[in-house]
Amino acid sequence: AGQIPYWRLWSMPYQSKMFLLGHVLLPGLSRWWGYFPGKRIGLGFDLPKGVALEWARWIRHPEGLFGYLPEHNYRKIDAWIRAYSFTDDEMAPEKAVRQLLQRFPRAGIEWRHIDPADLGLEAIGHFGFFKKKRGGALWADLLQWIDAPSLPQKRETDSPLLAQTWTDYKK
Incomplete structure (x- = not known):
């Protein structure tokens, strides 16, 4: 299912995991390694740096990706x-x-x-x-x-x- 990935839309304990993912893991590891090493840290799959940073922005924004799109579209x-x-x-x-x-x-x-x-x-x-x-x-x-x-x-x-x-x- 698709969703708005804003971290506050999750209930605990997943809310804290989403916060960590969007504020620390995605941006930090992507900048450090040049990509997000999801396989290496047991979070599924690797992501290109740009995708990981975009996902991190969506997790931090109350409207997810819609916070970055023209509303009329x-x-x-x-x-x-x-x-x-x-x-x-x-x-x-x-x-x-x-x-x-x-x-x-x-x-x-x-x-x-x-x-x-x-x-x-x-x-x-x-x-x-x-x-x-x-x-x-x-x-x-x-x-x-x-x-x-x-x-x-x-x-x-x-x-x-x-x-x-x-x-x-x-x-």
């Missing part, structure tokens, strides 16, 4: 968005996903926040949707949505689910 999107997020995704908590989806006020949003247990799975996580063993159960659902002859004409852009803004979570 994404607010004009008038299309349907099907979004999935997962209760066990430590990299995209529900609050941060909601903040991302709120950036598209003209889009029709169908968002499913899923507990893996509801699908008979132990875990899905951040990248699991793209793996047959974990996310395969949702692929048919997504393909059916994509192949639908037509989507409903009315889009509920004033959905209470997406009614809050990032300022509600600044505390």
Whole structure:
């Protein structure tokens, strides 16, 4: 799931981990090594220096990457968005996903926040949707949505689910 990566949108203990990642690890190690050595320190994968520094800026900004984009570009999107997020995704908590989806006020949003247990799975996580063993159960659902002859004409852009803004979570 995509999200606004602002560190305060995470709950503890992940909030402190995101703070450390965005304020210390990404910028510090990237400048020291010339790239972010994610594999070396057990954080998944390496990143080019520029990407790591950009991610660090997004983590530190309350609006993530949207703090660096002209507002009119994404607010004009008038299309349907099907979004999935997962209760066990430590990299995209529900609050941060909601903040991302709120950036598209003209889009029709169908968002499913899923507990893996509801699908008979132990875990899905951040990248699991793209793996047959974990996310395969949702692929048919997504393909059916994509192949639908037509989507409903009315889009509920004033959905209470997406009614809050990032300022509600600044505390």
